[in-house]
Amino acid sequence: MRFRVERDEFTEAVAWTARSLPSRTATAAQQQVLTGLLLDASGPGLVVAAFDYEVAAQAKLEATISEEGRALAPGKMLAEITKQLPAAPVEVWTEGNGLVIACGNARFTLRTMPVEEYPALPPLPPITGYIEGGAFGAAVSQVAVAAGRDDTLPVLTGVRLEIEGDVLTLAATDRYRLAVRTLKWRPESPDAAGVALIPARTLLDTARSLSGGSVEVAIALGTGPSGEALAGFAGNGRQTTTRLVDGQFPPYRKLLPDSCPLIAAVEKAPLLEAVKRVALVAPKTAPVKLAFTEDHLELEAGSNGGEAQASETLPSTYSGPDLAVAFNPAYLQDALNAIDSDQVEFGFASADDAEVAAKKPAILTGKGAGEGEAPDYRYLLMPIQLNG
Amino acid sequence: MRLVIARCSVDYVGRLNAHLPSAVRLLLVKADGSVSIHADGRAYKPLNWMSPPCVLTEGEGLWRITNKADESLLITIEEVMHDSTHELGVDPGLRKDGVEAHLQVLLADRPDAIREDLTLVRREYETGIGPVDLLCRSGDGASVAVEIKRRGEIDGVEQLTRYVARMVEDPGLPHPVHGILVAQSITPQARLLATDRGLATVTVNYDALRGLEPSIPTLF
Numbered sequence: 229m230r231f232r233v234e235r236d237e238f239t240e241a242v243a244w245t246a247r248s249l250p251s252r253t254a255t256a257a258q259q260q261v262l263t264g265l266l267l268d269a270s271g272p273g274l275v276v277a278a279f280d281y282e283v284a285a286q287a288k289l290e291a292t293i294s295e296e297g298r299a300l301a302p303g304k305m306l307a308e309i310t311k312q313l314p315a316a317p318v319e320v321w322t323e324g325n326g327l328v329i330a331c332g333n334a335r336f337t338l339r340t341m342p343v344e345e346y347p348a349l350p351p352l353p354p355i356t357g358y359i360e361g362g363a364f365g366a367a368v369s370q371v372a373v374a375a376g377r378d379d380t381l382p383v384l385t386g387v388r389l390e391i392e393g394d395v396l397t398l399a400a401t402d403r404y405r406l407a408v409r410t411l412k413w414r415p416e417s418p419d420a421a422g423v424a425l426i427p428a429r430t431l432l433d434t435a436r437s438l439s440g441g442s443v444e445v446a447i448a449l450g451t452g453p454s455g456e457a458l459a460g461f462a463g464n465g466r467q468t469t470t471r472l473v474d475g476q477f478p479p480y481r482k483l484l485p486d487s488c489p490l491i492a493a494v495e496k497a498p499l500l501e502a503v504k505r506v507a508l509v510a511p512k513t514a515p516v517k518l519a520f521t522e523d524h525l526e527l528e529a530g531s532n533g534g535e536a537q538a539s540e541t542l543p544s545t546y547s548g549p550d551l552a553v554a555f556n557p558a559y560l561q562d563a564l565n566a567i568d569s570d571q572v573e574f575g576f577a578s579a580d581d582a583e584v585a586a587k588k589p590a591i592l593t594g595k596g597a598g599e600g601e602a603p604d605y606r607y608l609l610m611p612i613q614l615n616g
Numbered sequence: 617m618r619l620v621i622a623r624c625s626v627d628y629v630g631r632l633n634a635h636l637p638s639a640v641r642l643l644l645v646k647a648d649g650s651v652s653i654h655a656d657g658r659a660y661k662p663l664n665w666m667s668p669p670c671v672l673t674e675g676e677g678l679w680r681i682t683n684k685a686d687e688s689l690l691i692t693i694e695e696v697m698h699d700s701t702h703e704l705g706v707d708p709g710l711r712k713d714g715v716e717a718h719l720q721v722l723l724a725d726r727p728d729a730i731r732e733d734l735t736l737v738r739r740e741y742e743t744g745i746g747p748v749d750l751l752c753r754s755g756d757g758a759s760v761a762v763e764i765k766r767r768g769e770i771d772g773v774e775q776l777t778r779y780v781a782r783m784v785e786d787p788g789l790p791h792p793v794h795g796i797l798v799a800q801s802i803t804p805q806a807r808l809l810a811t812d813r814g815l816a817t818v819t820v821n822y823d824a825l826r827g828l829e830p831s832i833p834t835l836f
Binding site for chain 2: 339403406478531535610
């Protein structure tokens with residue numbers, strides 16, 4: 229194998245794929261090969277790949293190949309070397325058991341790993357449709373924030389992606405909150421349909437790396453070579469395939485109310501600042517209390533006789549009974565960060581009974597999209613019961 | 617895991633030089649890349665070894681193992697009596713009993729399980745002679761030092777007595793200062809001594825604590 233590539237393109241491709249290398253040091257000998265990065269110059273172009281049996285990342289770049297072939301190089305080492313290469317074209321070739329990297333006057337020889345032992349990478353399933361990278365990245369980060377991080381409930385560590393014609397619906401929940409985002413996309417066929425539960429961290433990483441510039445992302449749902457369900461994302465010469473999370477995502481749609489009898493609207497940025505300030509005095513999981521009165525919202529945290537206490541008052545648009553509701557401040561901040569609007573609306577379940585409204589989940593959305601139209605981003609948040 | 621039994625001599629070249637004269641020994645090559653040389657004794661302790669990351673190069677009658685610090689282990693092999701490789705898979709690891717530490721974490725989240733009116737001020741409160749497990753506040757504003765043990769014995773009572781004595785001297789803490797010894801079980805002697813010292817004792821059920829429903833309501 230022998231090829232010549234541009235330094236920056238090579239560095240970027242290697243750094244991007246290296247992020248999918250297995251993080252923990254593989255102990256079993258058969259997994260040793262997975263710590264390697266595959267350089268595939270069987271042409272056209274060069275493919276750099278990493279695979280940990282869950283996620284496969286491949287980056288394609290232009291290369292002048294003078295001798296076709298494949299090689300497996302120690303991944304971390306290769307990534308560190310390419311980061312420090314001088315600004316000059318890079319020439320890479322195999323020499324016996326070694327991989328030589330020459331750039332400018334610098335020359336490295338790495339011991340290669342047995343490339344024939346490297347597992348076959350799952351191919352990208354047939355493409356289901358396309359979406360603009362920036363929009364997809366933003367939507368994924370709005371939803372992934374609500375995904376569970378606890379591996380004891382694996383189903384909740386995924387983001388559910390549902391395709392119904394030209395509408396994509398993303399949903400995630402950790403039981404304390406639920407985030408749902410709908411957006412338009414361009415399906416390959418007008419009656420495209422499908423559901424996939426994608427590991428939230430992988431999806432977030434992938435969507436972020438494809439969100440730069442005006443990249444168009446292809447989404448592909450299908451099955452891999454051994455019949456396992458796969459999701460694939462491709463754009464800008466990069467491609468990620470990931471195994472799906474097994475299991476049934478909770479039937480979340482029935483949790484979302486059709487309409488909210490009671491709505492309070494608050495300016496988002498000042499509220500976010502206030503929550504951050506007030507939450508300083510609340511111990512780890514202690515709530516921040518929001519007391520809505522006619523035209524005012526008072527935030528309160530900490531307790532009488534506790535170490536500290538804080539409160540802050542903000543203007544709000546509200547007309548209903550006096551209502552006190554408490555939320556986990558971190559979850560509330562996540563919602564405010566995710567909502568893409570100047571105003572946030574809290575929708576409560578009852579307009580007459582303040583006690584019911586404070587006990588049932590509240591729905592947080594951006595400024596109303598219009599009558600009878602569901603907002604494209606909804607964040608359902610379970611209140612914490614106030615004592616006494 | 618590769619096991620080799622061979623008559624060999626070993627030279628170590630690095631920060632210090634060492635030589636093992638020719639004898640029959642066990643050579644272990646593990647999947648992490650490490651190589652160790654064992655005699656028929658000294659339990660788990662090898663005579664010499666090289667930790668990973670290191671590289672093993674096998675030549676004709678000579679193994680050379682080198683690491684990043686440029687130290688090397690040279691094994692001159694005269695005769696191989698046994699050479700086999702076994703796939704052990706991933707080891708589940710050693711499980712230690714972390715009940716006491718876990719109890720502290722659980723009770724820090726649910727101080728009301730010790731006594732209903734308690735709220736947590738902080739974990740591991742430094743008294744100057746060691747940290748008390750939990751510093752809590754009672755409903756009437758008093759400070760409460762909580763020492764958590766798996767089994768409540770005389771030692772635990774003595775320890776808590778010293779902490780409380782220190783904390784009484786601390787003007788920064790709200791007074792009065794009480795002490796509670798919390799354990800899964802408490803010996804009658806410890807109970808008696810605690811009462812004499814004016815300390816309370818509480819037994820908690822670890823399994824029940826672990827299975828406690830989270831106090832945070834969920835959507836479904």
